[in-house]
Each structure stands twice: as structure tokens, then as C-alpha cells.
Amino acid sequence: MFERFTKEARTVVVLAQEEARMLNHSWIGSEHLLLGIASRAGAPGAATLERLGVTPAACRAAMVPASAGELDEQDAAALSAIGIDLDAVRDRAEEVFGPGALDHAATPEQSRGRWRKAAKGAPKGHIPFTPRAKKVLERSLREALARKDNFIGTQHVLLGILDPADHPTAALLARLGTDMEAVRAGLLAELEQAA
Template sequence: MFERFTPGARAVVTGAVTRAERLGAPTVTEEHLLLALLDQEDTRGATALRALGLTGPRRASLEAALTEARRRGGLSKADTDALAGLGIDVTEIVTRVEETHGPGALTDDRPGTSRRSGRRPFTREAKKVLERSLRVCLGRREKTIGDEHLLLALTAHPGVVSEALADHGVTYTAVEGALV
């Protein structure tokens, strides 16, 4: 499938791997794909993100939302709201865990959790995003997978990343509109 990727989409995938390595993360996640996509400048996906206003303070806000979700062990707001409905305060749990085990105890990118050598595998969710980008590409009757297809796939895949994007006005429909 990688042979169908445009140079921009390849840059996002390799950038995600680089980000994971730099953070010491044991795997490449959807978040790494999004952050690498945000680093792009002259691609269709980057242009769509700029058109949707995801620059400067809004980008910083998105990154902060992703950091907070990582701190909660990857739980989305919907997850924490559902648990709150059962009387479980996730913020209190995270605070107690961090008091005992240190800041970021529920994240995968704490010091000492990285792999020693070799390539980092993609999580199941990140692989699904890559597969979905192919389906989006085919559904749009296009021949190559661009970073815009990765962005559309990120917005369509339920989870923390799509929720954070939606909270910042970046939905599948909004991205499609920005790509026109």
C-alpha cells in the first residue's frame, strides 16, 4: 500500500515514526500521525488544516488536548463522561496514580519505556487509519493516497484524535469542504 502514497503522505508516515522515536514511545500511534500531519506545509492536508484555522493558538490547544488525553491513559472525553456517570472520577484517579508513580504514569512515552532498538510497530488503531485512508482514496475515485486522505481517515476513526480534532472544528465534513 505504501507505494500508492504521495510524497506528502509518505512524509507524514515517516514523520510519525520519527516523532514516536523522539518521544521514546514504544509504538507509532494515531496521535503521532496527526502531529506529523500538522508539521506538513505545502500539501493538500496541510492546506485544509490551515483553511480550518488549525494554526497558532488553535494548534497549541489541539496539542494540549492530546497531551491531556495521553495523561488520562488514552481515555477520550466520552469515556471519562461515561465513567463519571458511573461515579468514577478519572481526574482523581489520574492524580492519585501520578502521586504514587510520578507524572505521566499512564502514558506510554515516559522515560524508560522506550524500545532499545529496531523499528517501532504501528498500533492497531494507527494501522486502521492507514487502511481507512486507502478506502477514502478509492471512495473518492483517486489513484494515489495523499496526506488529505490520512487526515480524512483520522477524522473518521472514532477515538481521542478524532474527538480532539472535532472539538477544534476539524470534522470529516469540514475537511471535505476545505479540500474543494
């Protein structure tokens, strides 16, 4: 399937991995692919994302907790509903790994240099795709076929990301003040205008 990816779409996948590293994530999810597309100014779909406020800096900020290491009451209640005591988890992590063990190393608002320093502790080597991200790549092929394109470009990857069942990406877009329907409509209008 990757042989059908355009150079730009392949670059987005590489950027997704780099962004996951900088965020100290040990996985590549659909949200990282979205961040990769947003980072490629001029790529199909990137202008739509920017117009809707989905910029690289905004994505990173929305992907990092507002106050490092702290979850809000809604998070604690959701975890409690499935039997997880957030305070007990935090206490145990600090007991084993030391005070502040759950604090995030850096935030996107910090300078690029400090952001890169935070990435030094990031995962090394291959970072695996989550099942969600794999489905995005599969859906991108289906989107290309549906549009009768013989290649998979960034626009197809973005369409593949816009699955209502992808709750983490839907939540990320909501934190950025938009939703999947607005992104899809904007992207389709962008593609129609370019044709």
C-alpha cells in the same frame, strides 16, 4: 500498500512516529497521523487543516493535558463509571514510582530545545500503530480507489482519518474548534480547486 504511498504520504507516517516519540507516547494513533499532515505545509490537506486552526502547535497542545498529570471532573466521572477510581490510581502510581509520576515531562509551549529534551525519555525503536491508525491507512487506500487515483497521498490519508467512529481524533478536532465534517468539506473543496 505502502508502495502506492507518495513520498509526501510516507513522510507523514515518519512524522507521526516522531511526534509520538516527542509526546512520549508508546503508540502511533490516528491523531499522530493528523499531526503529521498538519506539519507538512504545502501538502494536500495541510492548508485546509491550517485554515481550520489545526496547526502542529495547536494539535500538540490539544494532545497534552492542560495541566500536566491532572484530569478534570468529567474524566474522573467517566473512569468511575467503569470502576476506575482516578485518585486511587494516582496514589498508587506515586507510591510505586514517586511523587509526580503522572506529570507530563514537557508541554508544546516550551521552547523547541526543551521539547526535544523531553523526547529523550521517549520510546526508542519501533513504535507500533494502533488498530485505529492501521484502519486509517487501509481507508486511505479505499479513498484513493474511490477517487480513481493510482497513488495514496496525504489527501487520502487525511480522508482516511475522518472516520466518525474515530472518537479520539473527533475529540481532538473538537478541542481545536472544528469537526470532521468541516475538515472533509474543506479538503474536498481544496482538491476540487487544485484539479
